[in-house]
Amino acid sequence: METNHPNSPLKSIWQNFKLLLKSTLDIREDTNHDATIEEVKAGISIKGQGAWVLIFSILIASAGLNTSSTAVVIGAMLISPLMGPIVGIGLSLGVNDVDLMRKAINNFGIMVVLAIFTSFLFFSIPIFQKETPELIARTYPDVRDVIIAFAGGFALIVALSRRNKQFNTIAGVAIATALMPPLCTAGYGLATRKWDFFGGAMFLFTINTIFIALATFIIVKSLKFPMQEYLNSSKSKRISRLLYLVAFLILTPSIYMFYGLYKKTDFEQKVNTIITNFNLDKDVVVLNQKVNFQNKTVSFATVGKSVTNEDVKEWSDKLEKQGYSGVKFEITQSVENLETQNMLEKLESTYFTTQQILNKKEEIIVKQEKELLVLQKQLYLSEKSKIPFDQIANEIKINYKNVDEIAFSRLIKTNFNTIDTIPIFYLKWNNTISNNRIVSDEEKIEKWLRLKLHNDKLVVRKLN
Structure with missing residues (x-):
């Protein structure tokens, strides 16, 4: 006798779901270990072609940042060879290859120095020292930059490790992680002696570098790339310990950076929410708002109603409940704010x-x-419609000698829908001419006047 198990359909659905998930997300089957290692090694070198491509891409990126042209900056990031040594560092840590790591670090250092020096020369030209939004955007990293670098590093090494390379993914990662613009901004900071630009840009570049290398290390380990073998077992152990120590030294500041940037972004967002709500509730205009996470200070100027001590205390209490105590508010406002409003x-x-x-x-x-x-x-x-009466009278007298007098008037009539004006000429004839002749001559004069004055309504009548 067959026994029905009520949970068997659920188990079957769960098993099918796990198989589907595994087949969708599993990347181990298509991994090409040897080809990936060789390709990464080939992309590390900076000699010859790589150096000139880097110089030209830095010049393009610097020009794009100087003109705030996003398209030009994207083009520079696509041709930049900077990603190669960073991936090489992550791969060397994952496969215990100390020679590869040494080569990757050396080439990475040369690339960074060459890139900053090239952008320094570009921005040393006075006409290129304008502070643009594209440059400013590379000086204030936040937690989203960490996420972009980390996800970009994962996507890059996964795409590189496939047997069939996904070049659109590699190009997309080069754009998203944006290694070139921070180095150009650092060169701008050196050229213009704006050390906040230099420091912020180098911090952003360091974040991108560390998290791309860390993502590469994690994927290389998870895909079980073959480890570098050494004939001397004790040397192999020393190298392994050294590389794991380097990996630990990279991982520790990475976690610290991520946490610090997360708290900075969270603090700025909470402060902006409080100030925005205050604007809407009190009808106050806030100007020149600055938030300093390190010093826990918020400064701004107001136009409109004055900010009271109760308002400041309310804000401080809200931030303290959200984990940010001791926040100081530096508010510039006039005692005549109400009068100004x-x-x-x-x-x-x-x-x-x-x-x-x-x-x-x-x-x-x-x-x-x-x-x-x-x-x-x-x-x-x-x-x-003006009638040249004198001229017409003289012409009629010359042509018709039997006319003794001429008169003119305008007749206004209406049919209660429209009003019309009719010009009328009155002629007085002498007694020597017959009535038939008078009628005939009046008809001729009327036709002549209508033609001369361009008015078909004109009428000639006998003056009694």
Whole structure:
């Protein structure tokens, strides 16, 4: 008799899920140990081509930082050979190769000095010493830079260790980890004697270097790369101890850096949240805000309502509850802040009043312009319809000698829908001419006048 186990479907689902997870995330089967080691060794050297490529990439990156051109900086990072020695250091630690580590460290040092010296020469030119946002962005590392460097290092060594290389991943890591811009910024700091730029940039570069090498070391160990063998067993042990000591010395400051940057970022975020909420609640404008995590100080200036001691105490209490005690607030504010705010409100009111007046005047001007157009049109029509009475009278007298008098008037009529104006010429004939002749001559004169004056409505009538 078959026994049903209620948990068997769940176990089956769990087993299938584990198999799917393993097949998706397992990278051991496609690892090419020997080819990866040879490729990393080949990328360590700085001689000849590598040195010139580094110099040119540093010049490109420096120009990109000087013009705040992200595209140019990205291009420089793609052609930079700096990643090779860093990966070499991580690999040498993972496979216990002291010669490889010595070579990687030597070439890494040469590359760093050459890069800083090249950027120093570039930024020593006065026209290239402008402080740009791209340069400033490389002087204040935070915890996100650690995460980027660590994840980038993992992605790079995984891509390099495949039998089928994923070059788009390698290029992406070169862009994301951004080793070139900090070195260029360090050269800028030396050239302009801005030591905060130099210190911040070198700190960011150190973070990237350590965590890329550490990620490489971890992956090399997890993929079980073959260890370097030495004929002398005691020498092998000494080398192993030495390399593990180096790995420990790298790991310890890495953890300390990560924790310090995490606390710095967290502190700045909490302070910004408090100040932002204060802005919204009290309608205060905060200017020139600076947060110093090392000294636990927050400084800013205010415009509007004054910041009270109760406000400062409330902020300090909130930060203390969140693990940051002894924070000092340095606030620059005038005792006349309220008067300043009132003055600003008056200026704002005056501005809106002036705008309303200007808008009203503009409406009046537009209306007057329309009226002027109407008058101009009427004047044009009036000029066009003006009758040269003297000239016409003389011409009629010359051509029709039986006309004794001529009169002219305008008849205005309407059908209650439109109004029309009709010009009328009145002619008085002498008694020697017959009525038939008068009718015939009036028809001729009317046609002639209509043609001459371009008015089909013109009428000629007999003057009694």
